[in-house]
Amino acid sequence: MTEPVRLSKRMSELGLCSRREADEWIERGWVRVDGKIVSELGSKILPNQRITIERQAAAQQSRRVTVILNKPMGFVSGQAEDGYKPAVTLVSGDTRWKEDKTPIQFHPSHLRSLVPAGRLDIDSVGLLVLTQDGRIAKQLIGEDTSIExxxxxxxxxxxxxxxxxxxxxxxxxxxxxxxxxxxxxxxxxxxxxxxxxxxxxxxxxxxxxxxxxxxxxxxxxxxxxxGRVKLGELPVGQWRYLSSDEQF
Incomplete structure (x- = not known):
């Protein structure tokens, strides 16, 4: 018989969300296993059991944004280090690329939990992805990623x-x-x-x-x-949203 696995791990494996998101959804009662709500963290299931998520979880996920930034030299990808600022500090209403065609209105809430999906060294420049979406983070930096x-x-x-x-x-x-x-x-x-x-x-x-x-x-x-997302004409120090029809 197949061994049971943690529900949050299985949800991440299936690409439904990140483990952190899964734990949040489980706590809120937004996850069903074979039609029954499972709200206890650490719950285990069998791999063949059916997982469904409530509409609230899907709605919350659809509001999460992903940002494409042209990182200049002198900024770190993640947490501030040795007095150097993190790249996320470059994301504001003023630094958004004027040519960004996505209809999303910038809101300060888009900066919450906006984390880099992959590193770019302090002395390297170019395309850096910052995302609130655990699925994209897993796709780009998960153990089994094969994205170029x-x-x-x-x-x-x-x-x-x-x-x-x-x-x-x-x-x-x-x-x-x-x-x-x-x-x-x-x-x-x-x-x-x-x-x-x-x-x-x-x-x-x-x-x-x-x-x-x-x-x-x-x-x-x-x-x-x-992957399929190019830096293109995006100016140094500016950013744009990943559009709904773009995929890595």
Whole structure:
């Protein structure tokens, strides 16, 4: 017989919401298992049992926003660190991109629980996703995510001559970090001093460390795409809402 699992874990696995949201909905009596309301935190169910959520939960979820920000240098993705401001402080009515076509009216409540779905280092720029929606966070940074992230990386070779083709192949597949083999990447020259990286994982300072391993120094790093969502013409330091017809 299949082992019972926590209801909140199962809801997250099914992509209904994040675990935190699941716990909140369970406490409010918004979750049914095989038609019966389950309101006790930590309740366990069998994987084949049917989970439904009340309309209030769906309505609350539909009001959650996701923001696409063009992060400048000098801002951290998450919590404030060493005197540096978090990227969320850039989100205000004044910094919203004038070309944003979404009909959503900015409201200060959109800043509540608006968290980064993935990191972008303090010295890196470009596309950063901030979301109130646990489903999107799980999609982008969950353990089994396979969504591509694309970067433009300006580099300088620290050895004589040019980077050998064999080392470019290593960047594509064959390097390890922290004793663990990296997933295959797509790395190619964009122009004489700029590489295009497409990754399906995001270890801490991964691109910088990969480059270092083959004698390349990173001079600039910009994320330009996550899945199907592109940075496009969004100006530095400005943001827009993810529209209802956009999907990562």
């Amino acid at each position: 992230k694309e970067y433009l990386v300006r580099v300088q070779y620290t050895k004589p001559g040019k980077l050998p083709d064999s080392d470019l192949k290593l960047l594509n597949h064959g390097l390890s970090l922290d004793g663990k083999k990296l997933l295959p990447a797509k790395v190619r020259w964009q122009n004489d001093d700029q590489l295009n990286f497409i990754l399906r994982e995001g270890k801490k300072r991964q691109i910088r460390r990969m480059c270092e391993a083959v004698g390349l120094k990173v001079l600039g790093l910009k994320r330009v795409r996550i």
